[in-house]
Amino acid sequence: MKITIIAGARPNFMKIAPIIDAIEESSSNGGDISYRLVHTGQHYDKKMSHDFFEQLGIPEPHVNLEAGGGTQAEQTANIMVRFEKELQANPTDLVLVVGDVTSTMACSIVAKKLNTKVAHVEAGIRSGDMTMPEEINRIVTDAITDYFFTTSVAANRNLQKNGVPDSRIFFVGNTMIDTLLRQMPNFRKPNVWDEASLTSGQYFVLTLHRPANVDQEQQLKLLIDEIVTLSKGLPIVFPVHPRTAQILTRIGITASNMYLIDPLSYLEFNYLVQHAKAVITDSGGITEETTVMGIPCMTLRDNTERPETCEIGTNELLGTDPKALKPAMEKLFSGNWKKGTIPELWDGKTARRIVAALESTLN
Incomplete structure (x- = not known):
């Protein structure tokens, strides 16, 4: 065959x-x-x-x-x-x-x-x-x-x-989880770990790529400003596409605790996710990986094609309104984020x- x-x-x-x-x-x-x-x-x-x-x-x-x-x-x-x-x-x-x-x-x-x-x-x-x-x-x-x-x-x-x-x-x-479980022993520190003096559980990983978030400059500025304000000074690591980086530069996004880095390899990126305090994202696949690794995840979208990551896992769907971040971050810092379990199979x-x-x- x-x-x-x-x-x-x-x-x-x-x-x-x-x-x-x-x-x-x-x-x-x-x-x-x-x-x-x-x-x-x-x-x-x-x-x-x-x-x-x-x-x-x-x-x-x-x-x-x-x-x-x-x-x-x-x-x-x-x-x-x-x-x-x-x-x-x-x-x-x-x-x-x-x-x-x-x-x-x-x-x-x-x-x-x-x-x-x-x-x-x-x-x-x-x-x-x-x-x-x-x-x-x-x-x-x-x-x-x-x-x-x-x-x-x-x-x-x-x-x-x-x-x-x-x-x-x-x-x-x-099958994404097949790869994740197989590769976990091979995860490796990216350069930003030492450059930003990161410690396990004391930083955020941020990924944004959907047009509703990154192509509307005012929306992107509001989101980033809110994340920075609510992060309590913890490092925010943002692997960013060059086009999005240009937008961030144009709208004047700067923060001493935000690290804009080039996209990472699979093993490096998931090392960051595995040791993060939480992930803030608009990706679908990352919500599956955070669910299996037990990492709190906030999804900046109005819908998801992976509802099991919210119903069973560690993900919460916040929507695209920057104001939704505050109660989620308060829940995270108070230690009340849901534990989640791993979906069937x-x-x-x-x-x-x-x-x-x-x-x-x-x-």
Whole structure:
């Protein structure tokens, strides 16, 4: 059985690494799955891509389509045109896509138009926010997927409401957590640890990337000012995209306890998260990692596609109003943040369940 695995952006890398490991483990025990790894090049920072592949033990892709850059439409079109040629030259039994980036949707469409089955890892999650490009990617991908691998009961329900039969839904857990649990012993201190004289439990990690927070200068200034005011002088480490850094400079954001640093590698960033007092973010994936590591997390969004991180885990959805930060920070500093537990099947064995399901379903 031949499978083509799609990776396009950094969030994908953490999700495919354990799947490749599980396929190779199965093959060494007589399994018959072979794979071809296609990097679409959606994320085109070669150094960051290389660092992630090296740190996570992902083999070099069989091909890099180098389809990054441009607008949403241009990027989608480039991926589709190049992946169509790739799939025609290298037919497969199944195209496996992960997550909700542009590559996920674009490659699913190409595969189905070429009458190739599609499996979606992390299927069924929904934010209900159609202003998010990722939500559109999820909906389109799940509309044409053949096999749905889910991270939560909530995702199962979303698919069932859309008429997907239970026989095509596989509740397997979270491959992001497979990678997290495997790599925890390898986490390593970033340079900022010594530069900022950080100590465990005595600093914040901040990440912001969504347009609603970073593209509206006044909103960004209000958020940063509030975080700085409420931090009680503890260091705030902010790995920041160069474009966002330019906005921060333009609007005059400066604080003696705020450290603006370049984006970090996977192992360095998660070392910071593991030892933080709390994480303030507008990311979805980070809320999963903080839940498993037991780190308080404040999400500056009005919705989340990962409700289990709030219902079960350590995450709280604050919204985008800067005033919502004060009661959350008071709760944190008073020691009353919820402890949280780990969601069902987030146990480091998800990829093995996926491979087992593929072997039993497709053979």
